Amino acid sequence: MRSFSVEERRTRLARRHLLAEPTGRPIADVASSFVGLHATDPATPYLSLWARCNGFRVADLDGALYVDRAVVKHLAMRRTLWVFDTADLPTVQAAASSRVAATERKRLVADVVKAGIADDGDAWLADAAAAVVAHLEHHGHANARELRAALPQLAGDFDPAPGKSWGGPGPISPRVLTVLAVEGHLVRGPNEGGWTTSRPKWTSTTRWLGTAEPVDHDAARATLVARYLRAFGPATVADVKWFFGHTLGWTRDGLRDVAAVEVDLGGVPGWVLPDDLDPEPPCEPWCALLPGLDVTTMGWQQRDWYLGPHKAQVFDRNGNGGPTAWSNGRIVGGWTQDADGRVVVHLVQNVGAAASKALTRKAEQLTDWLDGVRIAARFPSPLTKSRGSSATR
Numbered sequence: 179m180r181s182f183s184v185e186e187r188r189t190r191l192a193r194r195h196l197l198a199e200p201t202g203r204p205i206a207d208v209a210s211s212f213v214g215l216h217a218t219d220p221a222t223p224y225l226s227l228w229a230r231c232n233g234f235r236v237a238d239l240d241g242a243l244y245v246d247r248a249v250v251k252h253l254a255m256r257r258t259l260w261v262f263d264t265a266d267l268p269t270v271q272a273a274a275s276s277r278v279a280a281t282e283r284k285r286l287v288a289d290v291v292k293a294g295i296a297d298d299g300d301a302w303l304a305d306a307a308a309a310v311v312a313h314l315e316h317h318g319h320a321n322a323r324e325l326r327a328a329l330p331q332l333a334g335d336f337d338p339a340p341g342k343s344w345g346g347p348g349p350i351s352p353r354v355l356t357v358l359a360v361e362g363h364l365v366r367g368p369n370e371g372g373w374t375t376s377r378p379k380w381t382s383t384t385r386w387l388g389t390a391e392p393v394d395h396d397a398a399r400a401t402l403v404a405r406y407l408r409a410f411g412p413a414t415v416a417d418v419k420w421f422f423g424h425t426l427g428w429t430r431d432g433l434r435d436v437a438a439v440e441v442d443l444g445g446v447p448g449w450v451l452p453d454d455l456d457p458e459p460p461c462e463p464w465c466a467l468l469p470g471l472d473v474t475t476m477g478w479q480q481r482d483w484y485l486g487p488h489k490a491q492v493f494d495r496n497g498n499g500g501p502t503a504w505s506n507g508r509i510v511g512g513w514t515q516d517a518d519g520r521v522v523v524h525l526v527q528n529v530g531a532a533a534s535k536a537l538t539r540k541a542e543q544l545t546d547w548l549d550g551v552r553i554a555a556r557f558p559s560p561l562t563k564s565r566g567s568s569a570t571r
Contacts, residue, residue, distance in 0.1 A: 180455050181442040182412050184483045188507020189458045191484065194409050195474045196230035197504065198464040205231070205239060206248040206263040213405050213421075214260035214270070216471045217251055219556040220369075220376040223261045225469035228547060236373050244368050247387060251378075253278060253360040256423035268390045271362050273398035274422060279360040286353050295334035295350060306331040306354050311363055311382055319367050319379035326351045355380055374553065396435065403432035404451060410477050412441050412448035420479035446480075465536045466504040467513050467521065467544055470555035475499035475509070485509050488526050491561040500559025505533045512561040513541065515552060521545045524565050 192198035194211075201208065208230060209215045215223045228234045242248045243261070250264050254274040262270055287299035296302035309331040314320060326332050332351035339345030358364045365386050366378035406421060407413060413421075419429040438449040468475055476499055481489065484507055492512055493499050503511040503523050510533075511525040521541040525534070555562065 179440065179442050180450075181444075182448065184444070185507075186458050187412065187443075187483055189461055190411075191474065191507050192461050192464055193458070195477075197466045197474070198461045200230050200232050202232050204248070205242040206265070209249055209261050210263035210266055210405070212409050212473045212477075213402055214252075214254065214262040214266075214473070216473050216476060217259045217261045219469070219471050220371075221374045221553055222469045222471050224373050225553070226472050228544070229466050229468055229472075240369075240373065250387065251366045253356065255421060257282070264387060267362075267387070268393045269398040269401050271398075272393045272395045273402045274424075275360050275362065276395075277424065279357065279362075282353075282357050282360055286350075286357055289336050289338075289353075290334070290350065293334060293336040293350065295336070303354065303357070306351075307358055307363070310354065310358060310380075314364070314380060314382045315385060318385065319381045321370060321377065321379050322352050322355060325355070325380065372551075374551065396431075399428065399432045400435040403429075403438075404436045407436065407438060407449065407451050408454065411450040411454060412443055413478060414443070414446060414448050414480055417478045417480055418449070421477065443483075463506055463533070463536070464504075465506075465533060465540055467523070467537070467540050468502050468504060469553070470500045470557055470559070471498060472502070474504075475502050486527070491526050492559045494557055494559060496557070498557035498559075500555050500557060500562050501553075503537055505529045505537065511537075512559055512565075513544075514562050514565050515545075515548075519545065519548065519550050519552060521548070522565070524561060526561065 196208065205227060208227065215226050217223045224236055224239055227239060243251070248264055249261050250267060251259055252262055252267060252270065252275065254260050254270050257278050287303055290296050290299035290302050309329045310325060313325065313329060320328070326349060332354060334350045335347040336350045337345050337347045355364060359366070362383055364380050365383050367381040367386055368379050369377055370379060371377035402422065403418065406418060410417070415429055418433065419426055422429070433449055437452050439452050439455065441448045441450055486508065488509060492502055492509055501513050502509045503513055503525065510527050510529050511523055513521055513523050516522050521544045523537045523541050
């Protein structure tokens with residue numbers, strides 16, 4: 179049985195995640211190589227691409243999203259928002275998003291009835307959905323506020339936690355848009371805010387991207403599992419299951435369909451593609467500063483081999499990774515911005531003088547690139563909270 183050491187896994191991460199050797203490949207190609215790029219925090223895909231793409235500019239992703247439409251934001255695995263290659267959208271829909279959509283639809287229908295908005299939640303949602311799609315087909319784009327004002331079918335409030343400090347009534351309409359989007363009827367079009375905010379104008383999928391042929395579920399699953407293993411393998415069954423937010427049966431069927439080969443990860447079973455067993459040659463020393471929820475930080479459920487004992491410092495209690503500092507395949511700290519907007523690295527272990535200097539240079543490069551823009555991670559880690567980042571949205 180082929181064995182992979184921790185060092186070899188870290189070297190594979192360095193190359194396949196484009197951190198030791200940044201690329202000049204198109205944004206859609208980079209996104210597809212990871213399955214997708216995390217985008218729940220609106221700043222994350224921009225900072226993820228800055229860390230991996232030579233000469234990346236904010237305008238490059240804006241252009242790919244809203245001009246060329248080569249990539250698209252879409253809700254998928256684990257009910258999180260991603261940037262996907264537009265060509266991959268039918269595959270993602272079949273293998274991942276439709277499952278999330280079914281759950282979201284069921285919850286919304288139940289809450290419509292619970293809130294007294296309608297006695298028949300299914301009928302209410304069908305009416306509201308038809309009104310939204312018809313409006314966008316005719317008008318092109320609209321934000322959530324405009325849709326709520328234009329369509330009486332979206333009226334109604336829901337309180338998710340009556341009597342709780344974090345509850346309070348709010349419009350039900352944004353959840354209608356979420357369901358329609360994750361089902362594939364709507365997409366997030368032009369963003370009305372800056373790149374660190376999310377204020378999308380919604381549009382119909384067919385109007386924005388045209389009509390695509392549906393993809394068979396099993397074929398879609400095999401495509402995504404193979405792509406995940408190419409970038410993240412070797413990975414455990416738990417890693418694959420967690421990444422896609424699916425069942426154990428779905429995961430095992432996907433591994434079987436791609437003929438994944440079992441390997442040894444220091445006594446723990448892992449899986450790789452059958453043509454991906456060659457030894458990984460060493461790479462030059464490297465470092466990186468990655469944003470909160472970066473796809474590399476969040477790519478595995480079992481993280482000890484690149485995280486070490488630092489989980490409580492760089493992940494919050496809900497499992498969200500904050501901004502991280504990396505050195506040679508390990509998370510060694512995090513980063514914030516000081517009162518003047520300069521990026522500051524906070525180490526949680528001794529990395530040696532050379533690596534420390536390299537991370538300082540990387541912080542200076544990121545400071546220059548941000549050019550005064552303030553980044554506040556949506557899910558800051560205990561480390562970044564304790565260091566008192568003064569960044570504000």
